[in-house]
Each structure stands twice: as structure tokens, then as C-alpha cells.
Amino acid sequence: MTSLRDVLMPGRVLFVGGILILLVPLIPHGETYAMRLATQCALLAILAISWNLVGGLTGYPSFATAAFFGLGAYVGGVLQQMGLPWAIALLAAACAAALLAAPFGFTILRLRGHYFAIASLMLIAILREVTTGWASLTGGGMGLNVPGAASDPETTARFALQSMLGLSAVALASSAFVAKSWVGFGLSCIRMNETAAAGAGIDAALLKTLAFTLSSGLAGAAGAIYASWIGYIDPSDVYDVMWSVRPIVAVLIGGLGTVFGPVIGTLVYIALEEVLWRNILTFGTGALGLLIIALLFFLPSGILPSLRRRYRPA
Amino acid sequence: MSIATFLQVAANGLLLGGLYAAIAAGFSLVWGVLNIVNMLHGSVVVLGSYGAFFAWQRLGLNPFAAAVVIGPCVGVLGWFIQRFVIGRVISAPVLITLVMTFALDLVLNNGMLLAFTADYRKINGATGLAPLRIGTVVLPADRLIATVLAIAGTYTVHIYLHHSRLGRAIVAVRMDKETARLMGVKVERVYAITFALGLTMAGMAGCYLAVVYPISPLASGGYLGIAFTACVLGGLGSVIGAIAGGLLLGLVESFGALAIGSEYSLTVASTILILMLLVRPQGLVGRAGYE
Numbered sequence: 226m227t228s229l230r231d232v233l234m235p236g237r238v239l240f241v242g243g244i245l246i247l248l249v250p251l252i253p254h255g256e257t258y259a260m261r262l263a264t265q266c267a268l269l270a271i272l273a274i275s276w277n278l279v280g281g282l283t284g285y286p287s288f289a290t291a292a293f294f295g296l297g298a299y300v301g302g303v304l305q306q307m308g309l310p311w312a313i314a315l316l317a318a319a320c321a322a323a324l325l326a327a328p329f330g331f332t333i334l335r336l337r338g339h340y341f342a343i344a345s346l347m348l349i350a351i352l353r354e355v356t357t358g359w360a361s362l363t364g365g366g367m368g369l370n371v372p373g374a375a376s377d378p379e380t381t382a383r384f385a386l387q388s389m390l391g392l393s394a395v396a397l398a399s400s401a402f403v404a405k406s407w408v409g410f411g412l413s414c415i416r417m418n419e420t421a422a423a424g425a426g427i428d429a430a431l432l433k434t435l436a437f438t439l440s441s442g443l444a445g446a447a448g449a450i451y452a453s454w455i456g457y458i459d460p461s462d463v464y465d466v467m468w469s470v471r472p473i474v475a476v477l478i479g480g481l482g483t484v485f486g487p488v489i490g491t492l493v494y495i496a497l498e499e500v501l502w503r504n505i506l507t508f509g510t511g512a513l514g515l516l517i518i519a520l521l522f523f524l525p526s527g528i529l530p531s532l533r534r535r536y537r538p539a
Numbered sequence: 540m541s542i543a544t545f546l547q548v549a550a551n552g553l554l555l556g557g558l559y560a561a562i563a564a565g566f567s568l569v570w571g572v573l574n575i576v577n578m579l580h581g582s583v584v585v586l587g588s589y590g591a592f593f594a595w596q597r598l599g600l601n602p603f604a605a606a607v608v609i610g611p612c613v614g615v616l617g618w619f620i621q622r623f624v625i626g627r628v629i630s631a632p633v634l635i636t637l638v639m640t641f642a643l644d645l646v647l648n649n650g651m652l653l654a655f656t657a658d659y660r661k662i663n664g665a666t667g668l669a670p671l672r673i674g675t676v677v678l679p680a681d682r683l684i685a686t687v688l689a690i691a692g693t694y695t696v697h698i699y700l701h702h703s704r705l706g707r708a709i710v711a712v713r714m715d716k717e718t719a720r721l722m723g724v725k726v727e728r729v730y731a732i733t734f735a736l737g738l739t740m741a742g743m744a745g746c747y748l749a750v751v752y753p754i755s756p757l758a759s760g761g762y763l764g765i766a767f768t769a770c771v772l773g774g775l776g777s778v779i780g781a782i783a784g785g786l787l788l789g790l791v792e793s794f795g796a797l798a799i800g801s802e803y804s805l806t807v808a809s810t811i812l813i814l815m816l817l818v819r820p821q822g823l824v825g826r827a828g829y830e
Contacts, residue, residue: 333816343767347812347813466760474638511646513645514641514642521642
């Protein structure tokens, strides 16, 4: 049952997130590398937490993260280029992603296993082609220049880091809230046995769609922040399937379906990425592949569940 | 649209579709029997293309002849991959096997990028034969041979599955792996052999494609998409289904390009795929799991 600790958890997460945001201005001038790394970390954490809602909690192997990330980046980018303020562009991007995700999710969440995975993967290809084809609005394959939140790069970078931190706190808090609420309970039932869950009176279609919509809205918002942080987006960059795969790997490292697993996994993943394949640039993605294979061989359930098993024997 | 245009577009679609069928058949077989979606498939097709290219460039071998050697070589590689990597997670949830084959794809694709660079290479005039003309319809000779061989090879596999001891064992595992095990079929061996067979077909398809398309590691994603779509269109695990699905996809792309422009060909294919998944997930041909 819901304990007081569970109720307080989202609040604590937001509090810590707020403190981190307030600490950002204290980062000394010129620490570009550290800020870039921190922003990347927060970005991957958002995507990992968002993916975990569908892939971990509900057990549906979605590859659609990149689709909603890219959509958010383009909605945010185009609106900002039209001169709309940054905050409205961000909100619109989240809403656009959620608005597409609700009917699309409702439709394809009827599929199971490989079929769901493929349908979600195809959405990336569709959105990429539509974005490339609609050149009058999006700039097509030439890409799109996105005006940043501020004129100088340093302020933009700080602002991007703060927004990413804020959004990851919101994502983590809502994920903690969902996981402990009746929605999370229903999603876990669906993961274990969907037919039985439906038989016990759980509205599986509604809950799955809810999780998918929330997850996609977060990915869309992250895309919009990414667009104004990077300043230039093109379809092959933001609709890259790696935006779907990296969060999955981060969650697998941390622990599938756990609340804090995605965050821990993200930290480990980014550290590995920096240490390992900054030095072997030409074989970067290949090294990532080898890392994933090793991970699935030697740590199949992820860090958090493995630790729990070790220190809390059932 | 005049009749001449219609016939030419249909012919182009069928020529394209035969190659699609060859790409999809091995993918479909592996999916049906091992219950894994082999994300590695597209890169293996490209690997086959490179094999054909170098055999042609260095040894002067005709790609159609080289396919007979290159296919089985790729297949042996597949046997080892299944035996020592994928086999270890074969009973894990869908997500794990998907991520595993995706990781293998990253390794192979990046390896090819390192070894061969992303530059497009091409085999020009593999046979040097003049195009075949039937009435107003023009059929380029190399394409025609590639398509005919692709369909013939795929159909041979279908015959083999039904008329050999090993083939029957593969079909038995696809229908019901537990019962097959009880009947004395060594399921793990069938898995490894099926994966090897699937990759052999992918490698041979790559050799035929090398005659028609430029070769680059970057093409692998597109081939994987074709395999997905043709496989779902035709029906999972069935070789005949893959042929039907491939031909249909070729026709759809050909006519779709004529109607709304070739830049949206992938969108058309993906939309059809998603609709198909929702309306008739067992494919056009037959019931899931049976042939």
C-alpha cells in the first residue's frame, strides 16, 4: 500500500532538482565541457525515465522515443523561429508529442511483442520522411536553425542545462508518482499478465495509452530543449534511432521498471561513453554494441535489482 | 495512365519485388522459427554485397556465381553468432533479444564502415547483356537475372523445408518447439542451422543486390525496413509469404512513386505496414506459424 514515504518521494525529487538548478549559476565561467556533459546526462536521464514508463513499467518494447523526441525538436524549433517565446514553444512541443502519442499509442498498443516494437520503430521513419518532405516549414534535409534562449552561447548553455535539470526532475517525480499510484499498479499487472489484468477489471487500453502519452510528452519536451540548446537540427540527427536505443541501454544498465534505475543507468552510461569511446572515435558505435552484448551477458537485470538481491535476501 | 506506362511500372515493381522477396525470406524464416526479430539482417545483406563486389573486382568473378560461395560463408558466420551470442538470450523477453541483435548490428555495421568506408561502390555491367524487350516493356538484363535468381533461390528453400529431414525439423520447431523437442528434434541445433540458413539467404540476396544498387554500409537500415514490411505483408515465417509480400511491396512502391512521388516511398510502405499489423497481423498468406 501507499506509504508516507511514497507520497513524499516526488516532492523530494523536485526539491533536489530545484537545488541543482539553483547551483548552475555557480559553475565557473568557461567550464563548457562540464556543462555539456551535465546537459547530456540530464537529457539522457529524461529519455530513459520516459522510456521506462512504457518499456520498463508496462513491459512494451517501444522504439518510438526518437520519433517523439524529433517531433518535439521540430515543433519547438519551428515555433521559436516564428518568434514565439521559448516557454510556449516548449509547452507546444510537449503537447504536440502527447497529442500524436495518444491516438497512435491507443492504436498500436493492441499489438504485442515484436509487432509492437516494429510498429513503434516505423513511426520514426514516417516522421523523418514527412519532416524532410515538408521543406517549406521545416527546411527539409537542409536542416533548421533554431534561435537559442539567449544571444550568447554561454548563457544559452546555462539555460539549457537548467531546463534539462528541471525537466528531468519533473520526469522523475511523475515517474515516482505513477509507479506508486494505482496507475503504476495497473501497469505492473499488465506487464505480468495482460489478459489476467483485463479480467480483473483493469482498463488495460486506457492505462497503456496514458503511460505512452506521458512518456511521449516528456520526450517531446526534451526534444524542444535540445533544439534550442544545439541551435541547428536536421531530420537525420533528431530522428536518429539511437535516441531510442541509448535510453533503453541506460535503463537496462540501471534496472528495468525501477524508479531510480534509469538515473543510475544514465550516469554509468554517460561515464562509459566518455571514458571508453572518446578515445576510439572510429569504432564508437561498434564499442557501444559490444558493451550492450556484455551487459546482457553479465548483468541482465541491471544494477539496482542486482544490488537489492545481494543486500536484501528475500 | 496509358497501358504502356502501366505495364512498364508493373514490370519495374515486380523486378524490384523479387529482390525484396529475397531480402525478406531469410528474415522471415528466422523470425518464425527462433521468434527473434533479427536487426542484424540488413547489415548481413550489405556484407554479402561487399563479398560480391570484391570477388568481382579482385577475382573477376561474376556476382551471380559468387553468390553460391559467399552465401554459405556468411551462413557459417551466422551459425557461430547464434550458437555463442544470441543462443544465450534466446528465451529472454522480446526486448532483450531485440536489443541483442541491434547491438550485433552496431558492431557489424561499424566494422564494415571501418573496413570499407561509407563510399558508395558499384558493380557496372555484371553480364553486359542487352535489355530484354517485350512489346513496349523494357527489362534490364542484370535486374531480370537478379530477380529471377532471387525468387528461384527463395523457392528452393521453400521446397527444401518441405522435402528434407532437416527442413521438416525446422518447420516442426516453428509450429511447436516443445512438442518438437519431445519428438527428439534437437531444438538448439535447429536454431543454429536456421539462423545460418537465414543469413545465407541474406548474403545471397546481397550478392544479387550488388548488381543493381550501389553498395554502402549506410544501406543496411533500408534493407531491414524492406524485410520487416515484406515479412509482415506476406505473413510471418512463411517463405511463400515473403515472396508474396516482397512482390506486393515492389508493386506498391513502384505505383506509389508514380502517384505521389518517390520521396515518400518509405512513408507509404510504413503506413501500409502499420495498417497491416492492425488489420491482419498474420499476413496475406495463411495462418501464423503454419505453411
